[in-house]
Amino acid sequence: MSLSYWQADAGLLGQEAPPVRPIDIETELCIIGAGIIGTGSAQWAAQAGLRGVIVEARQPAMGATGRNAGFIMSGIADNYYRAVETFGREVARELWALTVENRNVMLDFAERLGVPLNRRGSLLLAESEEEAEELAKSATLLAEDGFPGEFTPHDPLNRGFMAGLRRPADGVTQPAALTRALLQDSGFDFIPASPVTHFEEVGHQVVIHSERATIRARWLLLATNAWAARVHPYFEGKVVPMRGQLYVTEPAPMIFDTAGYSHYGFWYFRQVEEPGQTGYGRWLMGGGRHLHFDTENNNPSEEPTAPVQADLEAWTALHFPEFSAVPISYRWAGTMGFTPDGLPLVGWLPGHDRVAFCVGFNGHGMGLGVMVAQRALAMMIEGRSPGLFDAQRLG
Numbered sequence: 001m002s003l004s005y006w007q008a009d010a011g012l013l014g015q016e017a018p019p020v021r022p023i024d025i026e027t028e029l030c031i032i033g034a035g036i037i038g039t040g041s042a043q044w045a046a047q048a049g050l051r052g053v054i055v056e057a058r059q060p061a062m063g064a065t066g067r068n069a070g071f072i073m074s075g076i077a078d079n080y081y082r083a084v085e086t087f088g089r090e091v092a093r094e095l096w097a098l099t100v101e102n103r104n105v106m107l108d109f110a111e112r113l114g115v116p117l118n119r120r121g122s123l124l125l126a127e128s129e130e131e132a133e134e135l136a137k138s139a140t141l142l143a144e145d146g147f148p149g150e151f152t153p154h155d156p157l158n159r160g161f162m163a164g165l166r167r168p169a170d171g172v173t174q175p176a177a178l179t180r181a182l183l184q185d186s187g188f189d190f191i192p193a194s195p196v197t198h199f200e201e202v203g204h205q206v207v208i209h210s211e212r213a214t215i216r217a218r219w220l221l222l223a224t225n226a227w228a229a230r231v232h233p234y235f236e237g238k239v240v241p242m243r244g245q246l247y248v249t250e251p252a253p254m255i256f257d258t259a260g261y262s263h264y265g266f267w268y269f270r271q272v273e274e275p276g277q278t279g280y281g282r283w284l285m286g287g288g289r290h291l292h293f294d295t296e297n298n299n300p301s302e303e304p305t306a307p308v309q310a311d312l313e314a315w316t317a318l319h320f321p322e323f324s325a326v327p328i329s330y331r332w333a334g335t336m337g338f339t340p341d342g343l344p345l346v347g348w349l350p351g352h353d354r355v356a357f358c359v360g361f362n363g364h365g366m367g368l369g370v371m372v373a374q375r376a377l378a379m380m381i382e383g384r385s386p387g388l389f390d391a392q393r394l395g
Helices: 007-008 036-047 082-087 088-114 129-144 174-184 224-229 305-319 365-382
Strands: 024-031 052-054 121-127 148-154 161-165 172-173 190-193 196-202 205-210 214-222 240-251 261-263 267-271 282-289 329-339 345-348 355-357
Touching: 007 174, 007 196, 024 036, 024 190, 024 196, 024 205, 036 052, 036 129, 036 174, 036 355, 036 365, 082 088, 082 129, 088 172, 088 174, 088 365, 121 129, 129 148, 129 161, 172 174, 224 240, 224 329, 224 355, 240 305, 267 305, 267 365, 345 365
Parallel strands: 024 052, 024 214, 052 190, 121 261, 214 355
Antiparallel strands: 121 161, 148 161, 196 205, 205 214, 240 282, 240 329, 261 267, 267 282, 345 355
16 A cells, blocks of 8 residues: 555554454444545534544545545536536536535635645646637636636646636645544544444444444444445445556745646646745646556556556656656555546435435545535435435436
8 A cells, every 4th residue: 555645744654553442332423434525524513513433444534535636626627618518507507616615615624723725726727729628618607607717728837738727716735634633623533443344223323333343323424435335335336446646756946836737637736835945845746547547447456556657757747847857755546436427426325214425526525525525414414405416316
C-alpha cells in the first residue's frame, strides 16, 4: 500500500491502533468508514444532537479521502455543458448548486478547524478545439443559470492550452487533515483498525460486529464508497473501484496558485504551498487514467504503477517544464468508487429497515460529499427523499 503526501503530513505514517480487548458499545448512530463522507455525516449527526461512533478498517483518511488532490470545487468532472447534455438542464443546475454549497461548507469547515486552505479559484483548461468550444458553451450556460465563470478564448497561461474557464470562488485544502479535524470536532467515538465482519438487525437495533468492537445502534450508515461491494453484495456493479494515481515533488518556486483541470478532468494539478517556505510549493500532478483504462478501471489497488507515473511526468514536462527536474517525494494511488450514471447513491439497504448508505462519488467526494451526506442523514432521521441521488433509480 502506498502512502500519500497528505497522509504522511497528517502523521499517519506507520500509525497503528494499540491492541485491545473487543468492547461493547451502545449508541444511536454507527457509521462505517472514516473518510470525508463518514466524518461529514458525523458532523451533521452531532449538530442534530445524535450520539454515535465511527468504525474504520484502518485509520481516518487512509482511503480515497486522504489520497486525492485536495480540490474543493464547484461542479463535477464534466464541464457544465456536458453535464447539461447528460443530465438535462434542471438536474445539472441542481447538481451544480449543491456543489457550490458543498464547496462553501467545506472551506468554512477548514477555516473554522484551522486546516490549511486557500480560496484562489480553479482553472479548467482545454487541450483541444472541441474542449475549448465546450468551455465557451459552459460559460454561457453557467451565466444564464447564475453561476460565476470567466472564459478566456485562448491559452490563459501560454502553456500549450486552447482556452480556459476560471471559477473564482473554488479552493483547495489538506484533505487528510480536514477529515481528522472533522472527526475530532464531531465528538463521535472512533474505533480504528477494526474491519466490520457482518451486521444484523435485532429488534429495534442494528448489531455491528467488528474486530475490536460489537456495536448496537439505532441506525447504521455505510460510508464505504469504493469498498461498498465488500460490505454487501447489493453494491456489485453499482459501485465499481477505479484507481487514480498522483505524485508530489519537493518544494519549488510558486508559479501556479490555483486548482487546475484539463482534458475533461483527466489531468489535475496544483502547487501545495510549503509551510515555512514563503514563495515555495510542491507540484502535485494526478490523472492519466484515460490512457490506461485496462489497468486502472475496476481495480482497487492503492499502488502506483510505472506506466501511469511516466505519463504524469510527461504531461508535466509538456506544460510545466519548470517542475521536470524537481525531485519527486511521494507517489501514490487511491481507489475511487464509480456508479453507472455518474451520480452518488443514497438509500436504504434492501432487506434492512435501519441500514442506510451514502456511496459512489465518482472521484468527487470532496466536491459533493458533505452535502450528499446531509441528505442521507435527513433521509434516515426525518424520512426525507435524497432526491436525484436516490439509489432506487438504478433498480
